[in-house]
Amino acid sequence: MKKFLAFLALSMLAMTVIGAQTSEVESALKRYAELRPGEKDLAMYRIDWAPSLEEAQSRALKENRPVFLVIIHAKYGDLSSGHC
């Protein structure tokens, strides 16, 4: 009987642990869903960026489209990748 009760207690403990872990996983995934930007927040990545001005102008000529140029007066900066 003692062995059975010990087994029962351990089983219940294991179930509690598994339940707690599942809840922790759910909680972590919920936080991820909250912090992961949605499509609206990522609108900058819907702009048709070219990797360089040269490529933008080459494509513009072929596709008969205008160029929107961001000029940063600094030693570095690449707005297309979000690095100002």
Added chain:
Amino acid sequence: MVSLLRPFIAASWHGHRNDPDLPDAVRTVWREKFGRQSGNGPGLRGKQSNVDLAVLDAKGNLVHWFDGFRRMGGQSFPNGQRHESLGDYTARELQKATAELHLAGTPTEEHPLKLPDPGRSGMRVFISLLEERMRAYRAPVVEAVNLTRNDWKPLAYPDREKNIEASLLKKWLSQVYPPGVMERTDPQTKQVYRISRIKGNLTLEPAGTFNNMRYALLTGRIILTDEGPDDFSYEGDIEIVLTYSKTRSMPQSLRGIFDGIYPRYNPTNRSFREIPLQAAFEALPMVDKNP
């Protein structure tokens, strides 16, 4: 704003006025900008930012340009307005340009969302600095990190709880930094200091099974230090869910977050302000289902 840019091909360029190879459009913009004593437009009072926006036609001719940040006195806002958002200002200037362009026939449909590609086994990191005083910094930046099988080995399925030194995950954890903040730069090279050290004793533990998928949780606090000379550091907590098949030890997917504080230096009053810095991590392919 993004919809106004649909007809355009966008590009970013950076440099200085004395660069020998200035593109023609940039040369023209800066000649006009710096040639004007009063700056760009009425009410500017000589103030100007280091960002200019220019529109070129398909043949590369400069059609219109304007300072990236409005610097007008209140009397200069259109229609007697007392305020104008940066977005409205940019849209208004863009409309001036499009009025001069012949855009009939150029595409106006929405472009697909193109996030940086980390490759099949790589990681995407979405970072946001929740700066109230500069809302542009809140816009998420997406970093893509290519990872090899060796990079994933520390995260092999744990049969029992184990500790992992955060430095083993430096390749992707080091992407957690505020990309739009330029204060932490090398005074000589003007390059942003990269993260050189990551410390933290993380816990990786099994977290149950669901739908034939095994789960594990990676949690703990990490401290990131950049390569500057003053041991500048910031820290935060990570909470990450990994999934594994029943037969393989390498992770099938990873999703999680960093939630920390970035101490931003204010040179005006020589003090630090604590600004929330958050990131979401995700590794592809996302093949699992929620537990």
